[in-house]
Amino acid sequence: MKKLLSLVLAVALLATMSMAALAESDKELTVWYSGGVNGKAIRKAAELYTTANPDVTINIEEVATSDRETRLTVALSSGDMSGMPDVTLFQDYSSQKFLQFFPGNFVELSSAFDFSQFAADKVGYWTYDGGVYGLPFDSAASATFARLDYLEAAGYTLDDLKGITWDEFIEIGLKVKEATGKYMLTETNYGNLLMVLVKSSGKWYFNEDGTANMINNPGVVAAVETIKKLHESGIVKENSDWASYIASLNNGDAVCTVTGNWILGSIVGAQDQSGKWGMTNIPSMGEGFGHYSSNGGSSWVILESSQKKDLAKDFLKIFTDDTFNTFVINELATVPTYLPAQNLDCIKAPYAFTNGQAVFADIMDYTAKTPVIEYGPFNSEVEANMLVAVEEVFAGKSVADALQTAEETVNFLIEE
Amino acid sequence: MNFSGKKSYFWRHALLIVCSLITSLPFVWIIICSTNTSVDVLRGRLTLGSNLGVNFQTLVDTGRFLPAFKNSVIYSVTTTLLAVCISSAAGYGFVVYRSKAKDTVMAVILLSMMIPTAAILIPMFRLFSRMKLLNTIFAFMLPSLATAFLIFLFRQASQSFPGEIIQAARIDGLGEWMIFFRMFIPTMKPVYSTAIVMTFMNTWNAFLWPLVVMTDSQKTTMPVFLSLLTDSGYTPDYGAIMLAVTVTTLPTLIIFFALQKSFINGLTGSVKG
Structure with a gap:
C-alpha cells in the first residue's frame, strides 16, 4: 500500500512539473x-x-x-x-x-x-x-469639484472659489452651510488632503540627505494648520471610510471635494446630478503657496x-x-x-456633466502647472505618522509638538 | 432580581434573542447588501433589493469568480482530508508507539508553531519555485498538510484513548493500520470534526501563501479574488463585493453547522480527558 501511494504521488509530481515547464511563446x-x-x-x-x-x-x-x-x-x-x-x-x-x-x-x-x-x-x-x-x-492633478446648485442657493458662483485661499474657502463654507445646511467639504481622515496641501507648497517631506523634514518645513506646518482650521470650522463632513466618502458625494451631502481629478469617475456615478457640478483649481494655503497639486x-x-x-x-x-x-x-x-x-x-x-465646462482641457492645464517634487522611498511611513500627528493636533496637542514627534519617528524608521 | 421561575426564563431568553440578533446583524446585512446596487449599499438601504442577478452576473463576468470558487473548494477539501489523515496518524503514533526521541520531536514540532508565515515566506517561495511547483495544488497544500496544531490536538486526544483496547485488538490479530482505522477513528469522531472545521477554515481563508504561489489568475482562491474586488479602483461595486463575501462565507458556515454538535463535544472533550 505504501509503495503504491508513493508511486502515485511521484507520478502526480512529475506530471505537474512537466506542465509547469511549458514555456509561453516569445510573442x-x-x-x-x-x-x-x-x-x-x-x-x-x-x-x-x-x-x-x-x-x-x-x-x-x-x-x-x-x-x-x-x-x-x-x-x-x-x-x-x-x-x-x-x-x-x-x-x-x-x-x-x-x-x-x-x-x-x-x-x-x-x-x-x-x-x-x-x-x-x-x-x-x-x-x-x-x-x-x-x-x-x-x-492625478488635484482640483476642487463643487456643486453649482448649492453654491447658487447661497448666492455664490464657481468663480468665487477660483484662486482663493483656504481662509476664504472656510468663510464661504460657513455661509453656504448657513444657507443650505450642507457641508462645504467632504473628506475621509484628511489623508488625501494632507498630500494635496503639502505638495501644493512645492516641497515634499524630505531634506536633500533623505531625512524627514517636517517641523521646519513651512508647507507641512501650513498644511496641518489648514486642516486644523477646517476641522474646527465645522464645515467638513468627516467620513469614517472611503465608501461613506463616495456616498456623501453621490447623496449630495456636501458642496465640494478637493482631491485628484480621478474622483470625477465616482462623481459621474450619480447620473441624476448631471449638469450640477463644476470644477476649479484648489485654494492656496496663503502667500507663497500654490493652487496646483496632485495626489x-x-x-x-x-x-x-x-x-x-x-x-x-x-x-x-x-x-x-x-x-x-x-x-x-x-x-x-x-x-x-x-x-x-x-x-x-x-x-x-x-x-x-459639468454643465458644459470643458473640464478635461482644464485638467490638462492643471497637470502642466503641478509642481515637480522629489519623492523619497518612505512615503507610506510619512503618511502613517502624519495622520497620527493630525489626530494629535485635533486632540489638543500643538502643531509644533505633533510634528516634532512625527519627524523623530519617521527618522527613526528611516535609520532602521 | 429573581432569576428563578417563568419570569426569569422569559428574561433570559429575551436577552439571548437580543444578543443573537446583534451578532447575526452583520451577516443579515451582508446578504441584504448583496441584493442591492452599489449606490444603494452606500446610501445605507436596509431592505432587500432586486439587483442580486445583476451582481451575480458582474461577478461571473470578471471571469475569475467561478474558477476561484472551484479552486477554493478543490484545494481546501483535498488539503483538509489529507491534513486530518496525516496529522491524526502522527498524533496517534506519538502516544501509542514508544521511542526515546518522541518528546524531543514533539517539542521541535511545537516550536514550529511559533514561527510566523511571513518570516519563512521568501525561502519557501524559492523552494517551491525551484521545485517547479508554483501554480499547482501542491504549492497550496504541502505547507499545511502536517501542522503542529493538528498533531498536538490528536496527540492530546489519543492520550484519552484506552491502551487496553489496542492490546486486546492486537491479541485478536488486528493489524496496526486496522486498529487505527477501525478502532481509533470511530471513537474519535468529535476530535475529527474539530480538526476538520479548524483546518477547513484555515485553508479556506488562507491568503498570503496562496497569493504568492498562485500567480496564475485562473488558479487563485476566493480570498485573493475578494481582495481583488475590494481594490477595483476608486469606484468599487459594493453590491457585487457583498455577494462575493456571502458566497465566501457560506462553505465554512455549512461545514460548521453540519459538524457543530461534535465540534463542541471535541472542544469540551479535550478538556475533560
Whole structure:
C-alpha cells in the first residue's frame, strides 16, 4: 500500500512539473493591473496593439494593488522572478521604494520614450539615478469639484472659489452651510488632503540627505494648520471610510471635494446630478503657496526579468497614440499625462456633466502647472505618522509638538 | 432580581434573542447588501433589493469568480482530508508507539508553531519555485498538510484513548493500520470534526501563501479574488463585493453547522480527558 501511494504521488509530481515547464511563446506578454479605469484602458491598448500586430498575444490579469506589491516584494527579495509578469502597473507613491531597494530590476525607458512630452510631475516619481523607469498614464492633478446648485442657493458662483485661499474657502463654507445646511467639504481622515496641501507648497517631506523634514518645513506646518482650521470650522463632513466618502458625494451631502481629478469617475456615478457640478483649481494655503497639486496615480513598468523587453516597450508606445487617448478621454473621463494629447479635439469639447465646462482641457492645464517634487522611498511611513500627528493636533496637542514627534519617528524608521 | 421561575426564563431568553440578533446583524446585512446596487449599499438601504442577478452576473463576468470558487473548494477539501489523515496518524503514533526521541520531536514540532508565515515566506517561495511547483495544488497544500496544531490536538486526544483496547485488538490479530482505522477513528469522531472545521477554515481563508504561489489568475482562491474586488479602483461595486463575501462565507458556515454538535463535544472533550 505504501509503495503504491508513493508511486502515485511521484507520478502526480512529475506530471505537474512537466506542465509547469511549458514555456509561453516569445510573442506573448503578461500584464498586471488593477482598477476599473486602468483595466478598461489597458484592454483597449491591447485591442489596438493586437489589431495592428496580429501575431502578438497580450494576457491581461487583474491583481489588487497591495497584492501586486506583496508578490513583487517576495519575488524580488528571493531573487526568483518566476510567475511574475512582463509589464505591471505600479502605484506612484511606491515607486522610489522599489527603485531604491531593488535597483536593476526595472527597465530604463528613456531610450524608448521622450519624457519631455509627459507631465513632469509624474515623470518625477519614476526618475532615479538619471534614468526613468515608469511610463505615466493618467493625470492625478488635484482640483476642487463643487456643486453649482448649492453654491447658487447661497448666492455664490464657481468663480468665487477660483484662486482663493483656504481662509476664504472656510468663510464661504460657513455661509453656504448657513444657507443650505450642507457641508462645504467632504473628506475621509484628511489623508488625501494632507498630500494635496503639502505638495501644493512645492516641497515634499524630505531634506536633500533623505531625512524627514517636517517641523521646519513651512508647507507641512501650513498644511496641518489648514486642516486644523477646517476641522474646527465645522464645515467638513468627516467620513469614517472611503465608501461613506463616495456616498456623501453621490447623496449630495456636501458642496465640494478637493482631491485628484480621478474622483470625477465616482462623481459621474450619480447620473441624476448631471449638469450640477463644476470644477476649479484648489485654494492656496496663503502667500507663497500654490493652487496646483496632485495626489494618487499609477504608472506602467517593465520588469528586467522579462524575456520580451523590446516587445513590451513597443506595446507601451500605444499610450502615445491618438486613437487610444481619444478613447481614454471620451469613454473613461480620464486625462492622459501625455502632453500632446491636449491638441486632441475631444479634450476641448464641452462636457455635459459639468454643465458644459470643458473640464478635461482644464485638467490638462492643471497637470502642466503641478509642481515637480522629489519623492523619497518612505512615503507610506510619512503618511502613517502624519495622520497620527493630525489626530494629535485635533486632540489638543500643538502643531509644533505633533510634528516634532512625527519627524523623530519617521527618522527613526528611516535609520532602521 | 429573581432569576428563578417563568419570569426569569422569559428574561433570559429575551436577552439571548437580543444578543443573537446583534451578532447575526452583520451577516443579515451582508446578504441584504448583496441584493442591492452599489449606490444603494452606500446610501445605507436596509431592505432587500432586486439587483442580486445583476451582481451575480458582474461577478461571473470578471471571469475569475467561478474558477476561484472551484479552486477554493478543490484545494481546501483535498488539503483538509489529507491534513486530518496525516496529522491524526502522527498524533496517534506519538502516544501509542514508544521511542526515546518522541518528546524531543514533539517539542521541535511545537516550536514550529511559533514561527510566523511571513518570516519563512521568501525561502519557501524559492523552494517551491525551484521545485517547479508554483501554480499547482501542491504549492497550496504541502505547507499545511502536517501542522503542529493538528498533531498536538490528536496527540492530546489519543492520550484519552484506552491502551487496553489496542492490546486486546492486537491479541485478536488486528493489524496496526486496522486498529487505527477501525478502532481509533470511530471513537474519535468529535476530535475529527474539530480538526476538520479548524483546518477547513484555515485553508479556506488562507491568503498570503496562496497569493504568492498562485500567480496564475485562473488558479487563485476566493480570498485573493475578494481582495481583488475590494481594490477595483476608486469606484468599487459594493453590491457585487457583498455577494462575493456571502458566497465566501457560506462553505465554512455549512461545514460548521453540519459538524457543530461534535465540534463542541471535541472542544469540551479535550478538556475533560
